[in-house]
Amino acid sequence: MKTSAIKTPSKEIEKDLLTKIDFLTKPKGSLGKLEKLAARIGLIQQTLSPKLSKPHNILFAADHGIIEEGVTVSPKEVTWQQLSHFSHGGAGINFLCDQHGFRLVLVDAGVDYDIPAGKGIIDCKIRKSTRNYLYEPAMTREECDLAVERGAKVVEDVYNDGCNIVSFGEMGSGNTSSSSMWMHAFTGIPLAECIGAGAGLDKPGINRKLDVLTRAWDNFISEKKRDVAGIIPQPGQHVPDTMAEEIMARFGGYEMVMAVGGMLKAAELGMIIIVDGFIMTACILAASRLNPAVLDYAIFGHQGDESGHKLLLQALGADPILHLDLRLGEGSGAVCAYPIIDSAVRMINEMDNFQSVGVTKYF
Numbered sequence: 001m002k003t004s005a006i007k008t009p010s011k012e013i014e015k016d017l018l019t020k021i022d023f024l025t026k027p028k029g030s031l032g033k034l035e036k037l038a039a040r041i042g043l044i045q046q047t048l049s050p051k052l053s054k055p056h057n058i059l060f061a062a063d064h065g066i067i068e069e070g071v072t073v074s075p076k077e078v079t080w081q082q083l084s085h086f087s088h089g090g091a092g093i094n095f096l097c098d099q100h101g102f103r104l105v106l107v108d109a110g111v112d113y114d115i116p117a118g119k120g121i122i123d124c125k126i127r128k129s130t131r132n133y134l135y136e137p138a139m140t141r142e143e144c145d146l147a148v149e150r151g152a153k154v155v156e157d158v159y160n161d162g163c164n165i166v167s168f169g170e171m172g173s174g175n176t177s178s179s180s181m182w183m184h185a186f187t188g189i190p191l192a193e194c195i196g197a198g199a200g201l202d203k204p205g206i207n208r209k210l211d212v213l214t215r216a217w218d219n220f221i222s223e224k225k226r227d228v229a230g231i232i233p234q235p236g237q238h239v240p241d242t243m244a245e246e247i248m249a250r251f252g253g254y255e256m257v258m259a260v261g262g263m264l265k266a267a268e269l270g271m272i273i274i275v276d277g278f279i280m281t282a283c284i285l286a287a288s289r290l291n292p293a294v295l296d297y298a299i300f301g302h303q304g305d306e307s308g309h310k311l312l313l314q315a316l317g318a319d320p321i322l323h324l325d326l327r328l329g330e331g332s333g334a335v336c337a338y339p340i341i342d343s344a345v346r347m348i349n350e351m352d353n354f355q356s357v358g359v360t361k362y363f
Contacts, residue, residue: 004264006293009043017042017348024351025359033321037299037344044272044297045164050345052272054163055338057102057331058154058262059086059093060124060255062110064174065132069212073200074173076129080113082171086330087119093169093330100338102167107154109147110254124150126254134216137250138178144249144257151261159269165341166266167274167301168259168283169331176306177213179282181251183308184217186285187315188238191217196278196307220250244289252286259283264290267297274341276334277304277326281312288316299341302326302333 017039022028029035041050061083063076085091086106097104106121112129115121126147130138139147158166180194195210224232233239239247248257260283266273275284275298287294295316302322303310313320321337354360 004268004291004294006264006267006291006297007270008293009046009296011043013046013048014039014043016048020048020353021348023353023355024347025354025357026351031347033319034340034344034347036319037321037341038348040299041272041341041345042348044270049349051349052165052342052345054158054161055100055102055165055167056105056158056163057093057097057167057169057335058105058107058158058259059169059171059331060107060109060151060258060262061171062108062126062253062255063112063129064172064178064253065130065138066134066177066212066216067174068132069134070205071177071209071212072174073205076112076173079171079173080111080115083108083111083115083121084119086171087121091330092328092332093335096332096335100335102335102338103158103163105154105158107255107258109150109258122154124154124258126150130253133178133181133251134212134219138252139249139254139257141245141249143254144245144252147254147257148261148264151258152265154258155262155265155271156269159266159271163271165272165274165338166262167276167331167334167338168262168280169276169334170255170259170279170329172253172255175253175256175279177209178251178253178256179279180308181213181217182247182256182282182286183312185233185239185247185251186244186289187312189308189311189315193311194308216251241289244286248286256283256286260287260290263287263294263298267291267294271297272341273298274334274337275300275318276331277302277329278306278309278312279329280331280334281309281316281318285312285316299337301335301337304333
């Protein structure tokens with residue numbers, strides 16, 4: 001897999017950023033998280049006057065072979081039906097993108113359907129659905145590499161169009177299962193704590209999901225034990241970073257791996273990444289196992305209502321902007337958080353400082 005050349009932002013400007021924020025006409029710290037966001041964005045962009053340009057929400061869609069095991073109430077055809085719905089407008093992500101000035105980019109990463117041309121959907125299809133990882137890897141390593149490359153290319157295109165802040169969304173029946181597997185593998189958190197209701201499973205459905213995913217993990221470990229040269233992950237420990245690509249290919253979805261590639265490329269280009277809910281947080285986690293510097297460019301949009309998301313955010317040391325009990329996906333929480341990010345940038349650029357307006361510094 002091609003290594004991303006992500007540059008860690010220099011800390012030299014940090015002191016000047018904090019000084020500028022502290023001397024705005026307000027008590028120090030009184031604008032709370034806006035001040036932290038402004039400092040982070042200034043650090044990412046290496047400027048005392050950051051700006052946001054042409055926000056995009058890139059939505060990758062694909063199907064997952066694991067749904068053959070009944071891990072979701074959402075039938076496979078919902079993926080292509082919803083992708084078509086997005087292309088016509090009227091879905092949740094459509095009104096949010098319209099409201100907040102985002103361009104919505106739709107990408108077929110691996111939908112099990114022949115999407116008609118002329119719908120404005122970018123064709124990056126790797127294959128019609130991943131394989132069933134209960135029995136075999138979801139994708140080959142070559143497919144995984146190709147998904148990373150194609151996700152990166154989509155981001156490069158929006159960057160060349162003038163975008164410097166991007167969020168990612170997803171559509172794919174079964175992708176909360178795959179995200180739970182990545183979370184378990186990369187954090188060591190027990191699988192039972194990584195699994196939630198997804199699209200609406202009841203308690204028996206969640207128990208079935210846990211059973212299927214536990215067997216999938218056990219099958220993987222059994223294969224590693226037969227491979228005497230392999231590294232065998234121990235219970236309660238995350239897999240070594242050297243196994244990151246193997247885990248991505250074994251349990252991932254094409255849309256998830258494309259998002260990983262997109263995140264890595266966005267960081268390489270110095271873009272701000274707004275991280276959405278459970279699935280996209282699992283993707284930034286996977287991306288960080290390939291290159292930890294990607295997290296320097298991430299702003300976490302919200303804490304979702306999917307079980308496990310809070311634990312995943314804690315594992316990353318993330319401080320999300322919103323907590324609205326969302327679990328829609330599609331990039332919805334990230335786009336909802338954008339106005340707060342915009343306010344932080346407006347604060348540092350548009351507020352006066354004490355000296356310029358002759359107000360006594362009163363704290």
